[in-house]
């Protein structure tokens with residue numbers, strides 16, 4: 001173990017796990033300001049951070065951990081995708097660091113992401129109302145696991161709201177379309193994208209020597225994959241391609257450090273949930289009656305199961321509309 005890891009003061013927002021010499025996963029502690037995972041990579045004379053958490057405070061702890069562990073400044077930050085639990089802490093790293101994402105991710109941040117934050121800043125009331133609503137529902141919730149998850153979610157949302165007045169939306173400064181590499185003194189890091197699966201554009205970090213992949217939310221470990229902005233079919237194609245890489249260890253976007261086994265579980269989940277919705281549509285049943293399959297009962301993020309079903313249902317309807325339109329005679 002890295003000696004400096006033993007003397008690092010720690011953070012309430014994440015637990016550090018060394019995955020190789022100079023490579024650290026910062027695994028989110030539920031109910032804190034991190035929400036997603038991050039990673040720290042020592043390049044020898046500079047440091048790269050992957051994803052920046054949800055709150056300014058959590059990101060500050062991350063920057064502190066990175067500079068303490070590597071004894072170098074953070075020169076590069078990569079955003080794997082635009083979701084706020086992976087980008088909200090960007091401002092903590094600028095102007096010293098260059099922030100890198102795909103071109104498409106920066107586009108979404110520059111339009112949708114930026115205006116959403118502006119809206120939250122000018123009118124935070126709806127978020128406070130949503131927090132109060134969940135708080136109310138919590139009191140009646142009898143399912144222990146769900147109750148704990150809702151408590152975590154609300155605790156993190158409250159911390160986000162504490163951070164909100166000080167937030168300045170911070171965009172990537174360098175973009176790439178397919179691949180870029182950073183050549184440090186001690187290692188080369190590849191930033192790759194195979195398109196959009198979890199979001200419109202997803203990037204990941206690949207360390208070929210160490211056989212490590214830092215996957216963002218393309219791979220979650222024992223958590224329901226989040227499909228609100230997903231293309232499940234593209235997602236499967238992307239994971240098929242990742243399987244061709246030599247990878248022994250995966251730092252997932254949420255959950256503990258894992259391996260290709262968990263990547264394959266995500267594929268199974270996507271296949272299973274698509275099939276469940278297709279079957280329901282075929283037999284004209286409501287998707288509201290679909291319950292979480294046994295295999296995924298103990299997975300976290302269970303509140304996303306219903307929205308995942310709805311997303312796939314919407315996509316299937318959209319496609320069948322398209323097909324009907326194609327078949328319609330041209331007048």
Ligand SMILES: [Zn+2]
Pocket residue numbers: 036083085086217253254
């Ligand atoms: Zn995430």
